Amino acid sequence: MGIKIYNTLTRQKEDFVPIDDDEVKFYACGPTVYNFIHIGNGRTFMMADVMRRYLEYSGYKVKFVMNVTDIDDKIINQAIKDKMEFSDVSQMYTEAYFEDIAKLGLRMPDAAPRVTEHLDAIINLIQTLILKGFAYESKGSVYYNVEKFSGYGKLSGKNTDDLVSGARVEVDETKRNPLDFVLWKAAKPGEPSWDSLWGKGRPGWHIECSAMCMTHLGDQIDIHVGGADLVFPHHENEIAQSEGATGHQFVKYWMHCGFLNVNDEKMSKSTGNFWLLRDVLKRFRPEVVRLFFLQKHYASPLNFSEDLLRDAENAHKRIEGIFNKVQQALELKDNLGSVGRDAYHADVEEFNKNLDRWEKEVVEAMNDDFNTAAAMGKIFEIFSGLNKIASTKKLNDFTLYVLKRARDLILEWNEFLGILHLSRPEGLSKKYEQLIDLLIEIRMEVRKKKDFAMSDKIRDRLTEIGILLEDGPDGTTWKLK
Numbered sequence: 064m065g066i067k068i069y070n071t072l073t074r075q076k077e078d079f080v081p082i083d084d085d086e087v088k089f090y091a092c093g094p095t096v097y098n099f100i101h102i103g104n105g106r107t108f109m110m111a112d113v114m115r116r117y118l119e120y121s122g123y124k125v126k127f128v129m130n131v132t133d134i135d136d137k138i139i140n141q142a143i144k145d146k147m148e149f150s151d152v153s154q155m156y157t158e159a160y161f162e163d164i165a166k167l168g169l170r171m172p173d174a175a176p177r178v179t180e181h182l183d184a185i186i187n188l189i190q191t192l193i194l195k196g197f198a199y200e201s202k203g204s205v206y207y208n209v210e211k212f213s214g215y216g217k218l219s220g221k222n223t224d225d226l227v228s229g230a231r232v233e234v235d236e237t238k239r240n241p242l243d244f245v246l247w248k249a250a251k252p253g254e255p256s257w258d259s260l261w262g263k264g265r266p267g268w269h270i271e272c273s274a275m276c277m278t279h280l281g282d283q284i285d286i287h288v289g290g291a292d293l294v295f296p297h298h299e300n301e302i303a304q305s306e307g308a309t310g311h312q313f314v315k316y317w318m319h320c321g322f323l324n325v326n327d328e329k330m331s332k333s334t335g336n337f338w339l340l341r342d343v344l345k346r347f348r349p350e351v352v353r354l355f356f357l358q359k360h361y362a363s364p365l366n367f368s369e370d371l372l373r374d375a376e377n378a379h380k381r382i383e384g385i386f387n388k389v390q391q392a393l394e395l396k397d398n399l400g401s402v403g404r405d406a407y408h409a410d411v412e413e414f415n416k417n418l419d420r421w422e423k424e425v426v427e428a429m430n431d432d433f434n435t436a437a438a439m440g441k442i443f444e445i446f447s448g449l450n451k452i453a454s455t456k457k458l459n460d461f462t463l464y465v466l467k468r469a470r471d472l473i474l475e476w477n478e479f480l481g482i483l484h485l486s487r488p489e490g491l492s493k494k495y496e497q498l499i500d501l502l503i504e505i506r507m508e509v510r511k512k513k514d515f516a517m518s519d520k521i522r523d524r525l526t527e528i529g530i531l532l533e534d535g536p537d538g539t540t541w542k543l544k
């Protein structure tokens with residue numbers, strides 16, 4: 064059974080068949096960089112990363128693009144509030160965003176395009192839409208003429224008549240129709256702006272994703288992911304823009320991550336019911352946060368609270384403890400040698416048989432619209448079984464073989480789940496860790512003697528072999544690259 068995806072566009076689960084055999088083209092809407100990202104953003108971005116990794120695990124080559132919205136009303140307002148340049152605000156929060164997602168164990172996208180670096184592509188796309196009759200200029204701004212696009216509403220299931228009657232009566236004489244949305248905003252005094260065919264201005268939010276997606280992935284892509292709040296109007300408008308310009312289908316599979324509530328309420332800054340990802344990561348290890356997210360299907364709403372995270376922390380402690388016990392047993396096997404069949408053999412045999420089933424079931428769960436909740440359920444079962452076996456004192460060759468088999472499977476799945484090993488490099492044995500600590504100590508000594516050439520050499524050579532030293536106020540720490 065191959066991968067199935069629930070497609071928001073068709074409202075059903077479909078077999079995943081990429082447009083192009085060579086490469087899966089995958090786009091995710093990224094952050095608007097006016098603040099640190101919150102825990103809800105963190106969930107959406109992480110689940111997109113899990114999907115990307117699982118596709119690769121399944122043998123697909125994936126090109127993953129995630130934009131950064133670095134010009135927007137929110138950024139301008141934040142800059143005014145902080146008496147800063149808008150570009151300094153966006154630069155600062157872009158860096159913070161990359162820091163946060165790296166800490167959560169996400170891989171960098173293959174491209175992370177920024178709006179301010181794609182003005183030409185955006186302007187060209189708007190011009191195409193004007194030439195094709197889908198957009199019109201009005202007082203230095205450009206609007207999309209929603210009436211012209213017959214497919215409008217197909218993603219969200221909204222129909223334009225209902226939308227018009229439901230629309231608030233806007234006093235906006237520049238638009239022909241209340242549903243029309245802005246592609247290019249005429250410059251207001253004091254605001255950042257760029258030259259265009261329609262005078263100075265800046266792009267609207269929706270057009271940027273169409274333009275950057277098409278620039279980096281082409282006119283037709285396989286998967287487009289975003290939060291459920293983006294279905295309308297953002298993604299509906301992306302379809303209108305891209306399909307209006309090219310005349311053919313833009314995205315084959317639209318996927319949406321569920322809402323994240325905090326303490327059973329909508330997350331809101333004003334009520335204090337609000338968590339930044341970085342604040343959560345100060346209190347909980349990244350693996351714990353990941354485990355917490357993975358225990359729910361990406362499309363389901365998820366309730367977040369400190370207590371629930373504490374539960375995930377306990378669950379994580381348990382599986383990590385079992386995993387370490389298994390590792391230890393495998394490391395010690397040379398000393399033990401074969402001790403023959405023992406009383407636990409029947410248990411081990413049964414576990415091994417169950418492992419055949421679990422191995423299939425984990426993959427089936429992930430294939431079923433990336434159902435990490437079901438996959439984690441199976442993995443917890445494996446850990447329970449492992450706990451029993453790894454506790455036995457007599458480990459014969461067969462037991463060791465089964466332990467190794469389970470360990471290797473877990474490590475294989477960890478490639479897309481990332482629930483072990485993120486914040487501590489346990490892939491190394493204790494001796495290696497001691498060796499690195501010794502090198503750090505020697506480096507401290509040579510620095511005291513002001514031999515900075517030697518100190519740098521030690522750091523650089525370690526970097527070359529994939530061990531990064533980080534000098535901080537509390538001394539030097541290290542991590543694996």
Ligand SMILES: [Zn+2]
Nearest residue numbers: 092093272297
């Ligand atoms: Zn977008």
